[in-house]
Amino acid sequence: MKWETVIGLEAHVQLSTETKLFSRASTAFGDEANTNVNLVDCGLPGVLPTVNKNAFYKAIKFGLAIDASINKVSIFDRKNYFYPDLPKGYQITQMEKPILEGGSIEIHIDGIKRKINITRAHLEEDAGKSIHEGFKGTGIDLNRSGTPLLEIVSEPELRSSQEAVAYMKELHKIVTFLDVSDGEMSQGSLRCDANVSIRLKGETALGTRTEIKNINSFKFIEKAIEYEVKRQIAVLESEKKVEQETRLYDSVKNETRPMRSKEFANDYRYFPEPDLLPVVITDKEIDDIKKHFPEMPKEKSIRYVQKFGINESESSIISNSKNLANFFEDCIEIVNDKTLLAKILVGDISSLLNKDAKEITDTNFTPENISQLINLISDGTISGKIAKDVLEQIRSKNIDPNEYIKEQGLIQISDEDEIEKIILEILAKNSEQVKAYNNGKDKLFGFFVGQVMKATQGKANPKSVNLILKKALSNEHT
Amino acid sequence: MDDKTVRTIFYLSRLREDKNKSEKIKSDLKAILEMVNSLKEIDTDKILPLHNPLEETSRVFEDAVNSDNEKSLFLENAPESDGDYFIVPKVVE
């Protein structure tokens, strides 16, 4: 591969504040058009912005998590341009003195850790939405107008579409864990612009970059970048130049297309926002935020291993999902066998979640019913095999485990005498196989176990079966 | 100000350049710029720009919803709306 890909990402994270950055209208998603808009969001003549301090606190939380430096005095600037969903004809943003500078995000690719440096992150207000379908012209909904965004700019240090996705996933993890954003890409809470260029391997100068705007899913990030890289390579290999332009990703055609070019480039004429004064954050406020800092996945994982004795790999998986981690911690109080809990969460339950593409919070699984199930397994009431069935019943029919196993008569048979009786019956019925086994056909052990399970509808305690069967067979031998 | 610059600032301001008034607007703008050119002579080395006479810092506000649904209030003033949305000519991205 003679070409190297260079990617820088500008992520827009919608902050999960109750109200907008500069007005006290609600930021709730999905409401009827233009119902979460007040005079300020609409840019009416004579209105003025007022600053939401929670937006600053969330930005600072993020800054602390990525080890950025926090500008204790930050100012707002106006970015001037015309667009129908930008009511004032300017966006209030931070150009010269953003709230955060520097910091880094660590990504893991194929077992290798890489540190991606952050240039800066700043607060700005979101625009409204333009809806092109279903109107004679275009319909403008200003609900989203004024929602706080944290724009996070990475250094152009990503080298592949996979790295870009890993970076965005890590970003998603951080902001959801911190409760800085709900990270819902489908709702537009997390979106990114990708700056993509290529250069010959070994070159230090950057090639001409294009900007792919507003990508809103991990899958599209990967595909858009892949397409664009291929396209740029083709351009350069045919001795042409890559145009510096803004492009949009078309997910239906899987291609990027240049946005309508304009005769005049947009000059945003930034200048300090005269309706606002500099915002000062005190050391005390930063300390308070530090004090109430939520536990991040790394620390969580270490704590799980040390405190609960579960293994590192399972701990890492659980701690990296806010929902799984919360669930795990709720169960931990009630379960007897913590290791089993971890195993089942990471194994059977996660498989079911992936199959249905659901978060655990959107299922019938609760800490109560799962803990019940775990305890039923760990105290030997039901076998592992039965447990799988019970799990499925919880998932699909929201049954109560204790009641269900009683109703269905699924309690494990652990009585050794009973098991011995059944085993002896099986062996008696299958004397040929017994002879064959004792003559060396070890594989038939499984056959006998199968027969016992069949006879007991799977309820026989497998451990006991194994022990007693071995003994019985060796008795037969002699 | 050359013609290209004039065209650019008309565009950025979203104002129509009127061919008939072209000379007048250029001479007006020229007169104003000549008047403000005297600023160049002033020594402002190490002087911080003054953006707001108050020189205070912002008050910040609690993140609590304090707005009723005011949709009808301002959709009433809209030049074109369907009662739910503001309508503009079709926008091509």
Place this chain on the structure above:
Amino acid sequence: MTIQFLTISELKDLINRKKISYEELMDETFQLIKKYSSINSFITLNQKQALINAKKLDRNNLQNSLTGIPIAQKDLFCTKGLKTTCGSKMLSNFVPPYDATVVSKLNDAGSICIGKTNMDEFAMGSSNETSFYGNVHNPWKFGYVPGGSSGGSAAAVAAGLVPAATGTDTGGSIRQPAALCGLTGIKPTYGRVSRWGMIAFASSLDQGGPICRNVEDCALLLDAMSGYDEKDTTSLKLDSTKIHNNINESLEHLNIGIVNEFKQNDLSTDSQKLFSNAISEFESLGAKISEISLPNIAQSVPTYYVVAPAECSSNLSRYDGVKYGYRSSNADDLESLYVNSRSEGFGEEVKRRILIGTYVLSSGYYDAYYKKAQQVRRLIKNDFGNAFKEVDVILTPTSPSQAFEFDSKGKQDPTELYLEDLYTISANLAGLPALSMPNGSINGLPVGIQLIGNYLEEEKILKLGHHFQKETDHHLKKPSLEEFA
């Protein structure tokens, strides 16, 4: 007995002595306005609601500082349910769904808004010749300008139609029309009066304030209009002023500064004489007169004409035909919507300022113009800081000239009109309070003087002004209005 030309205290006296009911007061006010409609001081009248409010007041016994007093609001202040145009075609159909804080405060003080006054379009002008609704006449002489941008407010008070009106002042738009119309007006310290609902021209310079017949009434209105408003981040965290009650207190001997650099300006002999008279008057009041230097003061007009257009070019971007205001019928696509609505909706002066503002902010020019101007602005502020170490108050003429004929200035060269703001602009740049009072007349046309105070010292300049008015009678003069009846 007529209510024409009465001050607020004179009206209050009539009301208290039951010589006139609130309803009668309203009726007479609207009759006067109709009689003198050729002055063109009003864009919209609020007759129906005003009468309802007056009748209510007659029925109950409320007593606030301004109960029942008719007040005209400059058409730059949003009035809920009452058309607010800013003197522009762009907002000729705009009915705000809310009241500006200034409006609600004056309503809460009991006053009655009788209508919206004419003004230079979007507050840009010094002669009220740029309004979509036509020129306003100076009541002192038909066909002469009242000053601007609060020309309609000044004319309404000067003609005695209302005792008080609100104005806004970005570069002198309260003080200069007050001076040209023989009235008293004050621009408060920046941040004193809330800008919520005060349609923005230049955000870091705009301030609202009263135009009245005398200092006393200005103090009364300022007390009602001022005070912290959390909806305006640039509003000072202070209670409303309480100056009116103290206005008669004796004044300690003040140091008054005369600006050295202004001596170089060409004032006519008559103007110089009137200004000297004022100086003597202050001396006889016990003030000490000194010379002070404001070394960068000559740069105030250039500084202003970079900063104000820059801010206005951005503030006026919201007028795009999308959410409110004028929309052109030629709007087949987005660009036409913008360009045609704005080109048809805005007048020439507004367009000029938007263009200059766009230019000085644009990339490549920002440092040389906008940043530079804001740096010089700080120098001007610092100069005042130094001057106020030597003196308590600074005295200047308000305006280089008296009222002039329509169309006589600024037609060939717009900067000619800009120089009308020579004395007033620096107080806006620095954010200082400044008062203009009548100081006589030349050829029948009024002349004003200006007192600039240090930050938050409105009380000092108002008291000084009040004592000046107790010893002089310039503020008692009235125009004959023969040409208008």
